[in-house]
Amino acid sequence: MTTWRVEVPARWQQCATCGNRLDELDARTSCPECGGLLDVMYHTPAGRAAELRRLFDSRVSLRGTPRDRSGVWRYAELIMNAAPESIVSFPEGNTPMLASERVASWAGVAQLQLKHEGMNPTGSFKDRGMTVGVTQAKRVGARAVACASTGNTSASLAAYAALGGLPSVVLVPAGQVAAGKLQQTLAYGARTLAVRGDFDACLALLRDAAHRLGIYLLNSVNPFRVEGQKAIVFELLQQLDWQAPDWIALPAGNLGNTAAFGKALDEASRLGLIDRIPRLLCVQAAGAAPFYRSFQSGFAERHKSRAATVASAIRIGDPASYDRGVRALRLTRGAVVAVPDEEIIDAQRCVGSAGIGCEPASAASVAGVRAAVKSELISPEESVVAVLTGHLLKHPDASTANDANGGNSPVEIDPSIEAIERALH
């Protein structure tokens, strides 16, 4: 039986640039005064850490409402005050923390855990933000939902929109989306527009068009997506019994997840759920590294680039959540590294050979840990959680094309025992 002694605090939206306040149920996804990005705000209840920990522990269950079954809604007090019957949830979350000696020794740290977000219902961490985003879409009475995507957000949006009974529209860069992700998006019924342009062009176009078309925008510029993605951090901390690791490594593209991790760590610390804040290690692909370049200049300048990398999920040259990303890095005394494609593929091969597997963008976080150990940013004794953001099956074509299977390929044989023996010799 869940006890409800922790009140769910009231919320509002606030512009991160000019401080303008909007109602929680305002459907605009940027500030009407200055165009800045919005944050969801609430007063973090002080002195309730022990009670909250007990409450979150009591909710882990196979049965009951989304608060009991979902690894997002378990933390409802820290995410959204939605009536249980209005929640659009598969459920999601409850993803494993995996330890592999092989991957740890490849990366060069003794204590490495892999938080496998590819184990979500549509195979990526996006489901965490989308359950909250689509629930909010229903709360504000949206007629339809939309996103621009490199593939995972669109798969997730399409699935949650279908579950919630809302039409969905997605804009993807033509010819640049991994096969698995496109198949999901189509199968779940999203109207899919393949734009002749890159991801950055898709997002810019949609941010202009969404309001005019009366469609609710569900990219991670939407602050409710960020609220859901905070649950990755809450859940990994709960799995570690609220003993914060030294570092949390994650791939960084549009910086929505970086923003969510920073906000989650800020709130967890204010609430007293953790007594120190882990450092964020944001990992970009060398060919799509505008945030890395800005980090190198102490964030004196906002860089943009034309993005090119095998990790198509993070092929992004103008991250929309740049300001929020900077805030997260400053709060956590974090760092940004950039890794070349060959190292991303090496990491993917290593994670695959451990029986775990992930898509190239996710392997970037493991490649980034190795690079950070080599450059002595991370010391081998420090504890690290690396987030694997998407499933191996998302991007099967990349595995074959880049030999992420470590030279392993099927051996065709005649149907005889002798042929098996010959092949195994």
Ligand code: F0G
């Ligand atoms: N890893 C994967 C597997 C992703 O799909 C993405 C982003 C990221 C990391 C980076 O997260 O953008 O919040 O910094 N994918 C988006 C999409 C862009 O459309 O699916 P971010």
